[in-house]
Amino acid sequence: MAALVIALALPRFLAAQEDVTARADNLFGAGHYKESIAAYERALQLRAPRPADNAWHIARAYVRLGNAKQASRWLEHARQLGFANEQAVASEPGMREMVASVARRDRGPLRVPTVCASICARSTHPLPTRS
Numbered sequence: 347m348a349a350l351v352i353a354l355a356l357p358r359f360l361a362a363q364e365d366v367t368a369r370a371d372n373l374f375g376a377g378h379y380k381e382s383i384a385a386y387e388r389a390l391q392l393r394a395p396r397p398a399d400n401a402w403h404i405a406r407a408y409v410r411l412g413n414a415k416q417a418s419r420w421l422e423h424a425r426q427l428g429f430a431n432e433q434a435v436a437s438e439p440g441m442r443e444m445v446a447s448v449a450r451r452d453r454g455p456l457r458v459p460t461v462c463a464s465i466c467a468r469s470t471h472p473l474p475t476r477s
Contacts, residue, residue, distance in 0.1 A: 367394050370403065379407040398427035406438055414444035421445060 370385030
């Protein structure tokens with residue numbers, strides 16, 4: 347019985363993951379950055395594929411909103427999840443400047459945003475510890 351329920355629910359769950367990521371991409375593309383952040387966070391909560399890319403897109407949205415501190419935190423988190431496309435970071439307008447300004451101000455370790463830490467605590471993609 348449980349296997350039947352899972353078999354029936356799984357396609358819906360996978361479709362929901364894809365839908366929320368596609369919605370987030372559409373919102374970002376339309377310039378609705380705050381809404382796209384919420385949608386990408388929802389994709390992380392649903393454990394959608396490519397969590398590093400979703401975190402990267404959140405960082406990009408924060409850059410577009412002018413929030414350097416959150417952009418830097420989410421970029422760091424994307425890297426912790428495996429995002430390694432430094433060419434994308436270099437080509438993202440304003441990203442390097444914002445991250446550098448935060449690094450100069452905050453000489454301490456970066457802290458992962460609370461919402462992301464709680465999401466990742468429940469996910470299969472744990473945050474690495476920093477020493």
